[in-house]
Amino acid sequence: MAGIRNHFTIEMALVGLLVLALLDFTVAQIGVCYGSLGNGLTRPPEVVTLYNQNNIQRMRIYDPDQPTLQALRGSSIEVMLGVPNTDLQNLAASQNNANTWIQNNVRNYPNVRFRYIAVGNEVSLMKQDTSQFVPFVLPAMRNIQTAISAAGLGNQIKVSTSIETDVLGNSYPPSDGVFRPEVGQYLGGIIQFLVNNRAPLLVNIYPYFALIRNLQQISLEYALFTSSEL
Template identity: 75%
Template sequence: MAGIRNLFTIEMALFGLLILVVLDFTVAQTGVCYGRKGNVLPPAPEVIQLYNQNNIQRMRIYDPDQPTLEALRGTNIELMLGVPNDRLGDLAASQDNANTWIQNNVRNYPDVGFRYIAVGNEVRPSREDTSQYAPFVLAAMRNVQIAISAAGLGDQIKVSTSIDFGILSNSYPPSEGVIKSEDQSYLGEIIQFLVNNGAPLLVNIYPYFSRIGDQNISLEYALFTSSGIVTPDGTRYQNLFYAMVDAMYAALEKAGGSTLVIVVSESGWPSAGGQDTSLDKAMTYNTNLVKRVKEGTPKKPGRAIETYIFAMFDEDQKSPEYEKFFGLFQPDKNAKYPISFN
């Protein structure tokens, strides 16, 4: 009888472990992007305190801001650190430059929880405002990867780049997602780099921009509040965010990236300044986003989507006007509307 009890105990322990693994696989932690293009934003230590108070455990920053890195020391916040586009040429030019960048901005902060290095943001040959940086992205990624590996951090920190959804020439139905012909060679090489290094692709996905660009997309579908649609290939999509993620997955499969995981490095909805903007709409989108990323898409059911909401604060230095109002918080640290990250 004792043997049976012991066997039962072992089986229950294994069952409990299985449950924990499943829960860990399906529950995503939503992070928030911390942009600083505002005139009256609070100092970095107060920002980190605000993250902690609201149980926001992941952060994206777009450059190695030293006050922010200092304030992150000893916290449990995991960080996506950006290499600004205007530094890509330097890091691509020599391994020494990349080594120095990693030494100054990563190795000097051993008590900061670095998760990703995002080498460039929304760079692609077909995008007029970033095309000049495209020749440097892959070389910079390689040099940063070598520097990270030499520091013994290759298993802890993944090197990637963040792309925008506009890199697709077709996204509907999602199964027919495909990369623009003029960007295929560029992204194809990056995909192989990511596959070889076991890193995800970072993608900025904004149903807001798709909605204002195509009025045939219903507002409810973009805000997660519709009953959904059935695409021509027979797949039901409850919301536009899932459809956009799956379109990117389909495009990656066609480009040799079937094993890649997508991390949504930006998504959000502005509360003012443009078409379909209001506090209520922003709250509806972001509240539903936090819930929905835990569930997985029709193409990847049960796979939580690591996602970073843009952004922590309104940023009054940005343009056009709606770009000023993506924040979850006012510069005085008051929440613009209730939202939970639990």
């Protein structure tokens, strides 16, 4: 089990904390990201066991890995399922492609507690390695939403996308946060989609890195989400 714990420690350090905002936007719930990149990783059934043993009730996976979805069958763990960036163009191209994706990765697992589908991860005009996917994010989200609604899962699963904080022109303090002007048009359409479907905008945050880079201004309480300051 020590190897499993080390893997999760590294994963948390790399991806930060995943904040899942509830639909009323008044409560945040913390889950653990389960990455699958690496050598000699623990098998998914053992990972699910580790979650259960530590009362971790929410998991994020970055792609529809079939062994992981099989291991999650019948568990009480709520899942955020990621759509890889490399799938976005295909899903944006046609509704049938999105329907097939949902059938294979969601409807075929009726006893997995899907809660969110994150369509793309940190796709941004600010990043050279993801900027080519920008035109496909919103169309893919729309097609996935249509497929989810057609499956009768629209009240159970919310469709969103995960952004990075580099799209913010200012991020501290959080109450003064504002998007960079150059991403306004791209994110504006996404945010309107989310408002229309009562879904949250998902953000990958890395409080540890923010803390160590600015110890003079940022407190440990802020990095641990325990600060009362805005």
